[in-house]
Amino acid sequence: MRTVTYIVVVFLFTGLTFSCQQREKAATIPPTSATPMSQTPITTTGTIEKFDNALDQIIKPGAKIEILAKGFTWSEGPLWLPQENKLIFCDIPPNTIYQWTEKSGLEVYLKPSGYTGTIPRGGEVGSNGLILDKEGRLVLCQHGDRRMARLDAPLDAPVPKFFTIADRYEGKKLNSPNDAVYKSNGDLYFTDPPYGLEKNMDDPAKELPYQGVYRVTPDGTVHLLTKELSRPNGLAFSPDEKTLYIANSDPKRAIWMAYDVQPDGSIANGRVFFDATAMLQKEPGNPDGLKVAQNGVLFATGPGGVLIFSPEGKHLGTIKTGQSTANCAFNPDQSVLYITAHMYLMRVKIK
Template sequence: MTQSPITTTGSIEKLDESLDDIIKLGAKIEILARGFTWSEGPLWLPQENKLIFNDIPPNTMYQWSEKSGLQVYLKPAGYTGTTPRGGEIGANGLALDPDGRLVLCQHGDRRMARMDAPLNAPTPKYVTLADSYEGKKLNSPNDAVYKSNGDLYFTDPPYGLEKNMDDPAKELPYQGVYRVAKDGTVHLLTKELSRPNGLAFSPDEKKLYVANSDPDRAIWMVYDVQPDGSITNGKVFFDATDMLKKEPGNPDGLKINKDGILFATGPGGVLIFSPEGKHLGTIKTGQATANCAFNPDQTELYITAHMYLMRVKLK
């Protein structure tokens, strides 16, 4: 893992003139750090003025800032067991809860957890938020987002299991999308997706978007969010299955800006969609691209792509 002089890579593909209102004219894809195994889960910490993200296989979370560069932030991040095991054991998606505490999707421990330490003194001590549904252990929580009322939504594909779908330790017969209510109860929202992955709310929280990282059905779904927190009326928002024949990367992480524009990692890099599902352009990283995150004023997009941490300046 190296903090190297900032270089650029890839290109910005414009498919619609409105992209000029979203990405800074002449913006480059900057490489901020490199040498990771599979970088994931970027999250900006406003109070710390730094980005944190995971390198999943080595079970390590890193921090990056303009001032201090690249450093280890937290280890172990996703698997705290003492018995060695294979697979993608680290943490994946990250979020801040309503109280500003760090919440992790822990692959190895197969749970949603909260770090039991302040952000400025990270310590690998964790409190379990959810690790089972109806008495069966979760697969490996992958990505998460909070609703403004404090409910935690997360996806649970099998990627953190040692043998994926064929792992004998897999207890649930499906891959679910879940909601953890403020009272700690876990609610299954849908089990219809084969590989649910990234998820995000529209700015008004009336829509929930979910990526499905299945190469045979590489889609983003959109659902109506009901007053009780459940989701209904699921329909395909965008189908990228044919794009996978030409570009690397399944639908994975996604973020939505204050104008409802979707930044969704998928075939080719980061695909940018209007709220109506029009593909406006792509940040073409040249890598299978895992996830992305904004800085506080949404003028920068940080991207985790295979072995790299990248950045693109936005308007």
């Protein structure tokens, strides 16, 4: 099908693009020279690329990609807090969570967020994926502390005090939990690639010989779901919770997988939902975070920005940010998609 591109307003960026490939090459990430700040006035960037007319029912033609804030080292883990009416997200290397509101702009929300140790260490020490549990409490994927943790403080008065949900499997320390999602029955699913280790795969502190995907039951039992993915990353359920999608951020096998969720919470019948390996030759960014809308449409960060898929795996279009793009999140009524892309926080209004 002929490709139609909606040209928005192109904003020229400076700075290096950070990708999952570069994560494997460097143990320490240098900070940006910029100080994180709100983008005032809000500027626009990029393009929205359409491959199927069905995209018009998801994003209004002419929609703009807005830059809300900039100056981060590697922004990740966006999450809307409904009760607080604000967005929070991570800047991983500086070990910080920021908050953003329309009224007040950008402010520090929590620091430290992912590493609470007293001995300085390199690598991606901060928190990554952020989610809320059934009680509305903040749950964090903590790279530096190598655990799934819950904030032991109110959302409106955050302090760096945490309760460990899971930090080991069969007595061995986890690598660095990356992203997570809750099932409606209270089971916590999370991925565990090596990106938070100081030397990634070659780190002598790595205790598990694989990169797992896990399920934690409400009683705290940790179950290994699969160890077959080389770099499991973002994950999300279909609206009926019968399918679990998992991104694999390996440039040699840049794919999204789909699994059938079994009655006991395990997964089976894994198949490739979409293969983006060839796209990496032309576009920056590996499969990373993803979210599934109420109608089953997938918004998955990957080569070029945020790829939009039908539930059947058809690539409908891409929100092209011009950056290696880490993750995305909806506001409560799913009328806005917030995007973390390298040193930027962005948003796109959707239908």
